[in-house]
Amino acid sequence: MEKIDLGQFVHVINSVDDLLTLYLRSLPVLAYLCRTDKLLFFKYSSRKKCFDLKVGIEKESLREVIENGFFNYDTDKIFRSDFNIKIRKWGSSCNDAIRSFVMSYVKKEVSVIKREELQPARFRKLFDELELGEEILYIPLIARGEIVGFLLVSPVCNVDSAKLYFDIFSCGLDKLLLKKSVENLVSIIQAEKDKAERDEKIYELGKTAMTIAHEMKNSLIGVIGLFDKLSDYLDDNEKAIKYRDIIKSQLNKLYNFTLDINRFSKITKDVKFERVDIADIIDNSIEMASTISDNVSFSVSVGDDAGWIYADKDHLEQVFLNLFKNSIEAKKDGKVKISVSVSKEGNNILIRIKDNCGGVDEETLKNMLKPFYTTKSYGTGLGLAIVKGIVENYEGEINFRNVPGGLECIIRLPIKRVEDRNGEKNHGS
Structure with missing residues (x-):
């Protein structure tokens, strides 16, 4: 099995700026490390308070990734595969089924789920259509103590050696979800500002956004400072040092992002x-x-x-x-x-x-x-x-x-x- 360079994987996670690219660049690596035939990814939606089935990886797509290199393959081809077309069609029509599934199975520990125990029946039908087998492995994706998504893997496999990669992906996912939420807030404010420059509501929303950004920035300054002190107590443990560098990098990115929020009222965008x-x-x-x-x-x-x-x-x-x-x-x-x-x-x-x-x-x-x-x-x-x-x-x-x-x-x-x-x-x- 080809060894995936951890530093290159981190670079990819940090370089992408949209969720779909993150999925399609990261998930084949995770599927390969798990030695799995099929992988399904569910993202948490804060608006709907549930998990949405977004994209999947199967053996044929993974084979093409391996042939072209893990950081050089055509992501659009994976997204347009029959496997993902079937997933999107099912996901858009079965939100209630997904919510029922989430209530029963989503937790913070890796676990095995048996097909015969799946509820509701529509979920069993999906598993039959995708040929996922009698048992699947549930893998939570956790960032800042919360589940930001989860993976379903078939067949069941040992994922201990890939844990660091899952953590890095979870951190990157959390960062882009935060970015998306803030961009949506900025878009609301910008749209209202275009509608009425002197609208009082826009002024209040602007103040709120600025206040949130200011408080986030102050909190992050404190967290970064304490984290630097904590780093002094680390032993020469290679894994711990890697974790430290990744966390510090993400904290700095979040801090810089809060500075960008303060400029939201001056945003101008060309037609693209x-x-x-x-x-x-x-x-x-x-x-x-x-x-x-x-x-x-x-x-x-x-x-x-x-x-x-x-x-x-x-x-x-x-x-x-x-x-x-x-x-x-x-x-x-x-x-x-x-x-x-x-x-x-x-x-x-x-x-x-x-x-x-x-x-x-x-x-x-x-x-x-x-x-x-x-x-x-x-x-x-x-x-x-x-x-x-x-x-x-x-x-x-x-x-x-x-x-x-x-x-x-x-x-x-x-x-x-x-x-x-x-x-x-x-x-x-």
Whole structure:
């Protein structure tokens, strides 16, 4: 078995800046070290208070990783494998099953789970479809004393020799989850600031974010100082010294990150066209919208062939967030229910967002996309106008219509950007 260089693995963990790349760069290494045929990764979602099945590694993908080298293989090919397509399709439709599983099995100790004991039955069906065997190994991923995710490995194996690698991956995962949460907070503040520069709510949110960053920075200064003193008491234990260096590196990164938060009010972002995962965009937008109200639920369906679009990530998050906010603010009483479906239609992506907020009258339906038009006693009426501007900038289309019990927004966007940097048209995929 090829030996995986620990220092290179740490470098990879520290160099990636998005969650999907972290999964696809780290998990093949962990699967290889465990000598396993199949590995499933579940990430903790603080918004939904449950674990989401995100990605998997199986024997065929691992074989290709080994052939191309552990730090040179095509991650996108692994993500698009039949194994992962099946995982994503199942995961998006079985949140309740996953929650039931989590309540029964998730804990801080490595353990063996027997297929015959699995509940609910839908989980057993997944294991049969993925051919995971009669027994699987559960491995918790723990950072700062909390479970940030877990792995399911088949067949059962001894993971003691790979423990340090699991710890490093857990630390990297925790760092990016924190970064994602802060970025979502910054995005909320920036979106509101664009909507109304003098809005008092933005001012209060800004002060809160600054206060949080300041307190985090002060706490980290103390922790780093005490950690340096603690390091003096370490013996010449090679493993302990490696742990010390990794922890110190992560503490310093967190400290530098808090300094960046203090600059959030000056953030300006250029348009950046790139291939983006629509499900990830929707998930980020839902997490941001959920901070507005805890009395809202979402259902999401993304077609297998409609998982990506060539666009500016921040623009799309702005579109979804503004539409979600519009539905949340329109509901007078009761729980807000929002459904999102994404499908492919020729060279376009078709997005449908439907709510249960009662719909609007004909006058509002006719004018709601116009700047400064609003039926609310607050706000500037620019939220939907911003959405319309973004959609039309992509040479897309947006329409609203009343449906039983609510309002439906239909957006059609080209999968690839309409114009490249040289001004040449680029329609479709």
